[in-house]
Amino acid sequence: MVAVSKVRFGMRNEDVRIVQQALIKRGRKIPDGATGLFGDQTKAAYRAEQLAQGFKGADADGVPGPTSLAALGSLTGLFRLDGGGAPAAGSGRLTPGQVTFRDPGDESGEEAMRRYARKACELTGMDPQFGVPALATIAKRESASNHPKFRINTTDMNARGPRVSDGHPRNCSRGATQCIPVTFATYHQAGTATTPYDVVACMCATVNYVRDRYHVNHSGSNFAARVQQADLRRAPHWY
Structure with a gap:
């Protein structure tokens, strides 16, 4: 198990060494090898891995996040993500094995997304003035506002692993x-x-994730500015 909080620039530990081994296995260059020290070589190698995973621009910054780190572990089979370093903003962190895959058949459509987003803002403490339009925009772009045909993505780089209860x-x-x-x-x-x-x-998890990954403030006043996919004034961009 590797924790995001233990894989940071300047740190020296076993988690860093495992991630370095995974990067090397993926063909990323770390001339000094898996030393366990997260320095400039490892940052450059991690940025190369992010680019290979599809991250672009400022998102490929060489700083491990839960999405890219989990993908690296899965692609190499060398580790699983602990998640222990993530801020427990929702105080409800699950183990991967506790995630279930039953579709409750929630409503779709933009009006329904705004209603669900308002509830997510209430639970996470985000100001609905900022959170509702941001979450509704993400839902519109990511799943056509929860349309049944688009609730799952079976074609991108994440579509791997053993089949679970939803098939x-x-x-x-x-x-x-x-x-x-x-x-x-x-x-x-x-x-x-x-x-x-x-x-x-799903929306609550998104709020907690963007607060951590994109440094969105608690109120969400900078949500759209930080997350392009949440900003209707800019072109769609995965987050």
């Missing part, structure tokens, strides 16, 4: 805001459903 690979992105299971588990909001198909649960 699809474990790591597929799911739900209105398209969370992969490990991200959903890490940022799960206490008191919400354990399936990413539940719109409120």
Whole structure:
């Protein structure tokens, strides 16, 4: 198990060494080898891995996040993501094995997404003035506002792993805001459903994730500025 909080620039530990081994296995160059020290070589190698995974621009910054780190572990088979370093903003973090895959058949459509988003803001403490339009925009772009045909993505890089109870690979992105299971588990909001198909649960996990990954403030006043996919004034961009 590797924790995000232990894989940071300047740190020296076993988690860093395991990640370095995974990067090397993926063909990323670390001339000094798996020393266990996260320095400039490892940062450059991790940035190369992010680019290979599809991250672009400032998102490929060489700083491990839960999505890219989980993918690296899965692609190499060398580790699983602990998630212990993620801020327990929702105080409801799950283990990956606790994530369920039953689709409750929540409503679709933009009006329904705004209603679900308002509930997610209430649970996470985000100001609905900022959170509702941001979450509704993400849902519109990621799943056509939770349309049944688009609640799961079976074609992108995350669509791998053993098949689970919904008949699809474990790591597929799911739900209105398209969370992969490990991200959903890490940022799960206490008191919400354990399936990413539940719109409120998925949106809450998204709020907790963007607060951590994109430094969105608690009120959400900088949500759209930080997350392009949440900003209707800019072109769609995965988050």
